[in-house]
């Protein structure tokens with residue numbers, strides 16, 4: 001089994017990575033392979049809604065790792081999206097990255113690289129705003145038919161810097177339990193596949209936009 005972890009911080013060894021390391025230890029102990037996608041400090045363009053990806057399945061911005069991530073996602077069994085909290089929301093870079101990853105993989109509202117695989121969101125912060133950041137990240141999972149993994153408390157670790165996170169014993173425990181719960185979900189799904197339980201045959205015939213002509217405009 002394989003898990004992709006996206007670190008939405010510019011710091012490759014910051015608080016977000018400290019939280020992810022706690023999960024990676026549990027994954028490794030259970031033989032689950034991991035790869036961390038470090039978004040780093042370079043600019044990541046926002047989605048242009050140019051819709052070229054709807055024809056090609058690839059984003060027109062080819063250099064910042066979004067397309068490579070989607071390719072890898074096909075082979076992954078689970079995902080962790082982790083972010084520092086910036087003004088009570090996820091970092092702009094992880095929003096841009098994930099918007100383009102999901103939009104380019106979302107032809108006909110189906111997300112083949114991601115659907116039916118568990119996802120977990122993680123947010124770190126000095127003090128507050130983490131639950132709003134988590135809400136935003138969890139929405140990628142819920143729109144893509146991805147079961148959301150939970151833990152024994154909100155998926156947060158607190159610290160201004162990675163060193164401070166060491167004092168957040170409950171936060172780190174929450175990360176370990178989150179990894180354990182993801183492993184259990186992935187194992188259950190693998191057993192289901194082995195035993196011939198198909199993924200749900202969900203419908204996608206209807207896509208209606210919220211634009212209607214009102215009677216008085218006729």
Ligand SMILES: Cc1cc2nc3c(=O)[nH]c(=O)nc-3n(C[C@H](O)[C@H](O)[C@H](O)COP(=O)(O)O)c2cc1C
Nearest residue numbers: 009014015016084085086087088125126127128160
């Ligand atoms: C632009 C910006 C906004 C921030 N907003 C918040 C906030 O709303 N709440 C909070 O507790 N910490 C906030 N922080 C602090 C970071 O979330 C915190 O330092 C975190 O540990 C950074 O994680 P990293 O080391 O993985 O980048 C903010 C930091 C920056 C740079």
